[in-house]
Amino acid sequence: MTASSPPTGPEPAFVPHDHHHCVESALAGAEDLVRAKGLRMTPVRRRALEILLERHGAMGAYDVLQRLAEDGFGHQPPVAYRALDFLVEHGLAHRIQRLNAFAACLHPGEDHHAAFLICRGCHTVAEVSADPLRGALDEGAAALGFSVERATIEAMGLCSACREAAA
Amino acid sequence: MTASSPPTGPEPAFVPHDHHHCVESALAGAEDLVRAKGLRMTPVRRRALEILLERHGAMGAYDVLQRLAEDGFGHQPPVAYRALDFLVEHGLAHRIQRLNAFAACLHPGEDHHAAFLICRGCHTVAEVSADPLRGALDEGAAALGFSVERATIEAMGLCSACREAAA
DNA sequence: TGTTACTTGTTATAACATAACATATGCACC
DNA sequence: GGTGCATATGTTATGTTATAACAAGTAACA
Numbered sequence: 001m002t003a004s005s006p007p008t009g010p011e012p013a014f015v016p017h018d019h020h021h022c023v024e025s026a027l028a029g030a031e032d033l034v035r036a037k038g039l040r041m042t043p044v045r046r047r048a049l050e051i052l053l054e055r056h057g058a059m060g061a062y063d064v065l066q067r068l069a070e071d072g073f074g075h076q077p078p079v080a081y082r083a084l085d086f087l088v089e090h091g092l093a094h095r096i097q098r099l100n101a102f103a104a105c106l107h108p109g110e111d112h113h114a115a116f117l118i119c120r121g122c123h124t125v126a127e128v129s130a131d132p133l134r135g136a137l138d139e140g141a142a143a144l145g146f147s148v149e150r151a152t153i154e155a156m157g158l159c160s161a162c163r164e165a166a167a
Numbered sequence: 168m169t170a171s172s173p174p175t176g177p178e179p180a181f182v183p184h185d186h187h188h189c190v191e192s193a194l195a196g197a198e199d200l201v202r203a204k205g206l207r208m209t210p211v212r213r214r215a216l217e218i219l220l221e222r223h224g225a226m227g228a229y230d231v232l233q234r235l236a237e238d239g240f241g242h243q244p245p246v247a248y249r250a251l252d253f254l255v256e257h258g259l260a261h262r263i264q265r266l267n268a269f270a271a272c273l274h275p276g277e278d279h280h281a282a283f284l285i286c287r288g289c290h291t292v293a294e295v296s297a298d299p300l301r302g303a304l305d306e307g308a309a310a311l312g313f314s315v316e317r318a319t320i321e322a323m324g325l326c327s328a329c330r331e332a333a334a
Numbered sequence: 335t336g337t338t339a340c341t342t343g344t345t346a347t348a349a350c351a352t353a354a355c356a357t358a359t360g361c362a363c364c
Numbered sequence: 365g366g367t368g369c370a371t372a373t374g375t376t377a378t379g380t381t382a383t384a385a386c387a388a389g390t391a392a393c394a
Contacts, residue, residue: 014311040391042341061381074343081382082342097264098319100350100381115304117313128307133300137282137322140295144181145327146284152265152321155304160312207360209372228350241374248351249373267350267381335394342389350381359372364365 013056013126014119014159023053026106030092033109039090044073048083049104052093058101058118058125096125098154103127115153121162180223180293181286181326190220193273197259200276206257211240215250216271219260225268225285225292263292265321270294282320288329 030049034041051067052059065080073079084102087093092108095101096116103125105114115130130153141148158166197216201208218234219226232247240246251269254260259275262268263283270292272281282297297320308315325333 014313040341044342076344077382078384079343097321115307117308117311117315119313120316126311126313128311132303132307133320136299136303137320140282140299141284141322141324144284144293144295145330146181146286146293146322147324147330148284148322149287149324151323152319153300153304154264154319155308155313155315156318157308157314157316163312163314207371211373243375244351245353246374337394338392340389340391342387344385344387346384346386348381348383350379352379353377355375355377357372357374359370361370362368364367 013124014117014161019056022056022106023050026053026104026108029108033090033092036109037090044068044079044083045086047071047073048080049087049092052087052102052104056124056126058096058099058103058123060099060101064102094127096154097152098156099125113151113153115155117155117157117159119159119162120156121158121165124159126159180291181284181328186223189223189273190217193220193271193275196275200257200259203276204257211235211246211250212253214238214240215247216254216259219254219269219271223291223293225263225266225270225290227266227268231269261294263321264319265323266292280318282322284322284324284326286326286329287323288325288332291326293326 027049031041047068048064051064061077061080061084064084065075065077068080068083069075084093084095087104088095088102091105091111093102093104094114094116096103096118098118103116106127113130113134114127115133117126117128119125130151133153134148134151137151138148194216198208214235215231218231228244228247228251231251232242232244235247235250236242251260251262254271255262255269258272258278260269260271261281261283263270263285265285270283273294280297280301281294282300284293284295286292297318300320301315301318304318305315
């Protein structure tokens, strides 16, 4: 909603940006992708994705569960895990191993390798492209005869705002 | 112990190698490092490290705990977690986020950035250098004003033996 | 309309991890 | 050698994350 927002694509989470736009575009992309794959975007799944999208951060499965329960869905862990697993499996969300948590994917369907920058100050999680890293990783692995299928790349550190606040 | 083993340094786990040599060198390196830092390599800690070193794989904290208990140490989770946390904190072991597990570091004290190749067939975990990747990661993060302190880089896939077995 | 595949919900339990506190040990210093 | 402090070990108890197994409901389609 700010004049400084660029017209297309989601901004990295640490940069001031039009968050409403992120959400809309990610949600629309997700709907398209699901339809294209012949999957079903059911109410729990859609709501789980919306919940993740509401913030640029990761949420634990039990936090998502609580929100879902408040909205009238089931109260038991599998309700959240199943919705989240669906989102992750189809590239609509990512799992952040480091935090035992989940974050919405900001550009679903674009078949990308993601890496994450996790700020230990404000707990914001930024999704960035890992494509440049994957080349080196695949190459190094191949030299040992290992074929990489999926990679987890997560960096812990401080965003500029938190670094300044700490100084 | 085999004639094909090179004279120095541990071999990547997927390559046939002198495992006894890995263990000896990692253990010796750990002892040196601990002494140099003025820390205490107590019996539980040493034993925990030995247990991890016995295999080129990752072990869950509860597996390590069971082994420790069999050796006369305490039976409660903190016994294992404390020893493992000590090892990780001082660079003698690594945590494998993906598996909620721990693996001994094969070259302690060398101040390195590690990445891991995890075979989903045989569950072997190979530690490789992430130094080349860290350059690109730090650079990409810096462009967003983010400073990386620690990075988790874990690749899931198949080692050559398991890939051949599957084919 | 019946069949099939899938989705949701439940109960119960498994697996992973830490808080808080008591006891014991190592070690520097007098 | 004793005293005092920091560190280490062990315990109980609990918190957090994740899955297995099964029953009931719903969509798609011949």
